[in-house]
Amino acid sequence: MKTSPLFSSLLAVYTLTHREVVRFLxxxxxxxxxxxxxxLFWLIFGQGLSGARFHSVNVxxxxxxxxxxxxxxxxxxxxxxxxxxxxxxxxxFLQSVLVAPVPTLAIVMxxxxxTTVLAVGQGVFVCALAALPGGFEIGLGGxxxxxxxxxxxxxxxxxxxxxxxxxxxxxxxxxxxxxAFLMPMWLLSxxxxxxxxxxxxxxxxxxxxxxxxxxxxLRYSLYAPGSPAxxxxxxFSFCLAATIAFAVATLGGSVFVARDRAGGRxx
Amino acid sequence: xxxxxxVRVSNVSHxxxxxxxxxxxxxxxxxxxxxxxxxxxGGGKTTLFRILATLLPIQEGTVEIDGxxxxxxxxxxxxxxxxxxxxxxxxxxxxxxxxxxHHGHLYGxxxxxxxxxxxxxxxxxxxxxxxxxxxxxxxxGLKRRVELAKGLLSEPSVLILDEPSTGLxxxxxxxxxxxxxxxxxxxxxxxxxxxxxxxxxxxxxxLGILDRGRIVSSGTADxxxxxxxxxxxxxxxxxxxxxxxxxxxxxxxxxxxxxxxxRLESPDARHLIRQIYEAxxxxxxxxxxxxxxxxxxxxxxxxxxxxxx
Numbered sequence: 001m002k003t004s005p006l007f008s009s010l011l012a013v014y015t016l017t018h019r020e021v022v023r024f025l026x027x028x029x030x031x032x033x034x035x036x037x038x039x040l041f042w043l044i045f046g047q048g049l050s051g052a053r054f055h056s057v058n059v060x061x062x063x064x065x066x067x068x069x070x071x072x073x074x075x076x077x078x079x080x081x082x083x084x085x086x087x088x089x090x091x092x093f094l095q096s097v098l099v100a101p102v103p104t105l106a107i108v109m110x111x112x113x114x115t116t117v118l119a120v121g122q123g124v125f126v127c128a129l130a131a132l133p134g135g136f137e138i139g140l141g142g143x144x145x146x147x148x149x150x151x152x153x154x155x156x157x158x159x160x161x162x163x164x165x166x167x168x169x170x171x172x173x174x175x176x177x178x179x180a181f182l183m184p185m186w187l188l189s190x191x192x193x194x195x196x197x198x199x200x201x202x203x204x205x206x207x208x209x210x211x212x213x214x215x216x217x218l219r220y221s222l223y224a225p226g227s228p229a230x231x232x233x234x235x236f237s238f239c240l241a242a243t244i245a246f247a248v249a250t251l252g253g254s255v256f257v258a259r260d261r262a263g264g265r266x267x
Numbered sequence: 268x269x270x271x272x273x274v275r276v277s278n279v280s281h282x283x284x285x286x287x288x289x290x291x292x293x294x295x296x297x298x299x300x301x302x303x304x305x306x307x308x309g310g311g312k313t314t315l316f317r318i319l320a321t322l323l324p325i326q327e328g329t330v331e332i333d334g335x336x337x338x339x340x341x342x343x344x345x346x347x348x349x350x351x352x353x354x355x356x357x358x359x360x361x362x363x364x365x366x367x368x369h370h371g372h373l374y375g376x377x378x379x380x381x382x383x384x385x386x387x388x389x390x391x392x393x394x395x396x397x398x399x400x401x402x403x404x405x406x407x408g409l410k411r412r413v414e415l416a417k418g419l420l421s422e423p424s425v426l427i428l429d430e431p432s433t434g435l436x437x438x439x440x441x442x443x444x445x446x447x448x449x450x451x452x453x454x455x456x457x458x459x460x461x462x463x464x465x466x467x468x469x470x471x472x473x474l475g476i477l478d479r480g481r482i483v484s485s486g487t488a489d490x491x492x493x494x495x496x497x498x499x500x501x502x503x504x505x506x507x508x509x510x511x512x513x514x515x516x517x518x519x520x521x522x523x524x525x526x527x528x529x530r531l532e533s534p535d536a537r538h539l540i541r542q543i544y545e546a547x548x549x550x551x552x553x554x555x556x557x558x559x560x561x562x563x564x565x566x567x568x569x570x571x572x573x574x575x576x
Contacts, residue, residue: 003375015372019358019365026360093358093366096417099320100373101345262322 005103012102016110017117019093020081024118034076035122042069045192056196058228063136067218068191070123070146071211074153075186077119081111082161083174089263090169098261108162108254115158116151123150127222137229138222145221152247153214159250166257189215196232213242270334273298273425273457274319279328280480281314288314290480291328296473298424299451301458303471305561311480312461316429319459320350333424346374349423351414353430359403363394363413366402367420374421388416392446408439415446425457426450432467444470465561476565483568488561495559495567497534502543503553504529510550517546526572532559 003011024030046062057064088094097107127146131138164177186192188202189211195203206212217239223229233239274296281289289311296302306312317323318330321341330337335344357366364385371381389395392412402410411434418426426447432440447470450456460471468474468488475485484491502522504510511529514522518539522531533539536556544551557563566572 003377008375011372011375011377015369019361019369022365023358023360091354091356093356093369095352095354095356096350096370097373098322099345099348099350100370101342101375102373103342260324262317 008101009103009106012100012106013110013113016097016107017114020111020114021117024081030080034073034080034118035126038069038072038076039126041072042066054194054197056194056232058231063229064194065192066130066136067222068186068189068215070126070150070218071153071189071191071215072186073122073126074119074150075157075182077122078115078154078157078161079174079178079182081115081118082158082165083171085111085162085165086168086171086174104258104261105255108251108258111162112155112158112251112254115161116154119154119158120147120150123154137224137227139224141224142222146218149214149218149221149243152243153218156210156214156243156247156250159247159254162254163250163257166254167260167263169263185209185211188212191215194232210242210246213239214246217243270298272296273300273333274302274459275329275331276315276319277329279315279318279325279330281311281318281323281326288480289318292477292480292482293328294475294482294485296425296457296459298457299455301447301451301460301470301472303468303474304459304461304477305465305468305474305565306461306463306477308463310477312463312477313429314480315477316427316461319427320348320429321345346421347424349418349421349426351418351426351428351431353433355410355414357402357410357413357417359401362399362401363389363405364398366413367417370417371420376421384420384422388420392416407434408436411435411439411443415443419450419456422454423456425459428458428460430462431460432462432464440467468561474561476568478565478569484564491561491564492559495532495563497532497559498536499557499559499563500529500531500533500536500539500543501555501557502529502531502551504550505552506550510547513547513550514543518542523570525566530566532563532567 042065046065049061052061054061054064085094089098124143124147127138127143130136131143160182165174168174188206189209190206195206195212198206213234216233217236219230219233220236220239272295276295277293279289279292280287292311292315294302304312304315314323318325318337319332321337321344325337332344333347335347337344358369361369367385367388368381371377371384376384386395389398392415394409394412394416397405397409402413405413411431431443435443447458451458460467462468471488473485473487474491475482476491477483484494502510507524507527507529511522511524514520514529514531520531520533522529540554540556543554
């Protein structure tokens with residue numbers, strides 16, 4: 001049974017994606033970690049800070065914070081999916097993936113596609129909860145429009161996670177980077193508080209953070225044009241271009257890092 | 268296609284920083300042969316295994332398996348080898364069958380043909396009834412059987428196993444070797460194992476002894492043992508160093524003290540025992556005579572014990 005290289009690669013991406021999803025569904029604690037924790041954050045901070053007034057925000061804090069929480073769901077899903085690379089490589093299924101006759105691009109795409117399916121599924125689920133009667137002004141159109149944005153964000157963040165996890169030999173190292181780099185990246189993306197009114201140096205970090213434009217793009221997608229929830233954001237086309245560039249860059253970076261299949265490890 | 272060798276490793280060297288893990292390693296394995304790389308831990312076996320399994324890039328030298336060069340045609344090479352890792356490579360959250368199906372997909376197998384291959388592979392290792400069970404419910408021995416079936420699913424021409432007996436009880440070890448021998452008979456599969464167990468090495472057609480990154484000796488177990496001219500005398504003594512020097516002077520031997528015991532190879536060891544007893548009745552605490560083992564070959568070739576590092 002001889003198959004073409006393209007078909008073999010697609011088969012590999014399919015099987016790795018499938019495995020990722022089945023594993024996720026069989027590990028209840030992962031469902032909790034990636035979904036319940038952000039929602040809990042949203043309830044606590046959304047309610048706790050509901051009295052806070054930001055002059056550049058035209059909606060209540062709870063609603064302002066909501067798209068940020070969706071991005072956090074995506075970020076956590078990407079972290080859980082990529083941190084598993086570290087253990088999986090030494091005592092797990094990944095070992096046989098790495099010696100299989102599939103291109104590195106297919107291995108990376110399998111991981112990224114698996115993460116994307118999980119992240120988008122959870123993101124849409126949380127969005128749909130908020131769109132229920134009595135919730136925010138998110139219509140079916142907003143839900144549908146958010147899907148491509150969530151896909152882009154998932155690819156970008158899965159790529160970031162993969163680039164960090166691939167060369168690492170302990171999950172502790174990943175946790176350190178998560179706290180020192182990934183969480184600040186999210187906090188300083190306009191997800192938690194609006195960039196307007198921050199000190200200049202912080203404003204620069206927020207402006208240079210690629211995730212800022214992903215969060216803004218998600219706000220654009222969820223609401224109808226001209227909604228007060230999207231006022232004061234960078235231009236839509238710029239957000240779109242920046243987010244696509246972010247996804248392409250981290251995907252490229254992941255393939256580059258993963259070319260070294262052993263991840264620079266000593267036996 | 269009949270090649271004179273299934274695996275050819277020439278002048279392979281590998282360094283981690285300044286540490287040279289492999290130094291100009293070379294050997295060939297004939298098709299259908301069971302070849303063992305025997306050596307102590309830290310001798311370079313794992314590095315060599317990782318290079319053969321295509322996990323580590325080749326720094327120096329060449330590796331050719333079933334006609335595919337590891338540098339210029341790594342994908343072709345990967346499609347011809349089956350790899351069985353020392354640490355588990357199964358997804359414990361998936362069933363036995365799911366693990367096999369994913370593995371098949373990675374090797375370009377799919378559909379009814381894959382399904383048939385999985386059924387056959389599981390039946391072969393006697394695990395057909397456990398196909399729907401989660402891997403985490405399997406015992407260590409059964410897991411290794413699944414690992415083996417997984418490695419053979421794509422019908423590789425060369426099967427590479429890293430310390431395959433790890434974690435297996437003696438009965439399961441016997442089963443494993445019976446299975447590998449049957450595989451070689453039926454499919455003509457070439458088998459390459461790394462091991463630090465002398466008893467496991469006895470199952471191999473030929474051996475390469477790997478120490479400190481070099482192949483210090485290779486051949487069949489009998490050939491290797493034949494390199495030792497005669498039998499081995501092991502003498503225990505409280506004054507081992509002094510006795511050793513005295514023995515060498517008196518009997519013109521090349522006895523050595525290794526880890527506190529005197530070791531001596533001699534073609535006429537039986538006769539020598541009596542002479543030693545007569546000459547040094549006070550100094551000898553115990554003396555034993557043995558046919559050379561692979562461990563003796565190792566000491567003979569390297570000048571140190573197998574286990575002392």
